[in-house]
Amino acid sequence: MKFNKAYSGLINKLSPSLVCEAWSRIISRKRNPITEEEASSINPLIESFLRHEVNRYQKKLKYQRKSLPLFKNSLYDTDMPDQETQTRDTDPICDHEEEINCRIKKELGSLSRQLLEYNEKTFDSFMQEITKQLEERINANNKLRSEINQQKLKLQKAEKLLAGLKPNNSEASVKTHK
Known part of the structure; x- marks a missing residue:
């Protein structure tokens, strides 16, 4: 070097x-x-x-x-403990860690609550609007389904009427061809 x-x-x-x-x-x-x-x-x-x-x-x-x-x-x-106490007690570090962990958990809880409150204030009206739009779409879809079902029933009735008219029409066409 x-x-x-x-x-x-x-x-x-x-x-x-x-x-x-x-x-x-x-x-x-x-x-x-x-x-x-x-x-x-x-x-x-x-x-x-x-x-x-x-x-x-x-x-x-x-x-x-x-x-x-x-x-x-x-x-x-x-107060500085004597050497015997220092070698005997090694748990204060653990107690200190537990205290730190406890403080961190409390702080995290507080921050979580603050975040939820903030999100509620910020996004509540937005979510209500989205929910309202969703409900309106569901109602519109239900109305359309109802109309489709009604049209299906009308179509089935019309098909039955046509089916009932076909044998008569076929006999009339047979008579006119003779």
Whole structure:
């Protein structure tokens, strides 16, 4: 692992473990792999990669510094159990998880109710209109079916009348042909 000395300013801003990790990441890239020789020479790609790593590292440190005072204050506010109690009690994490799960379930219930109320307010009139249109179509279809059935009955009556008239017509046509 030998980054070019031109990058020593950037490398000094990283922890040694991150320098090793950056080296292995740069030479084992899946797309456009770089050889160790290319990585140890001056290359704008290497420089931008190192700058990116330094920025990520500095942001991480800045976040840790912000959260550290909160952590210190919480340490002073709590009573620290002795080592025997620490080894004996491993359930507080589980209790904490149960509390978190309980809070999440309550929040999900609240969100579900809010969503149902919102959907009801938003879509209720829309659904009523669709239901009204559906009922109107059903009624219209029922009327059409009724009319079709009535027309079928009339057609059957007309067919019976025609069937009754046919034998008489056939006898008359037979008589006229003789």
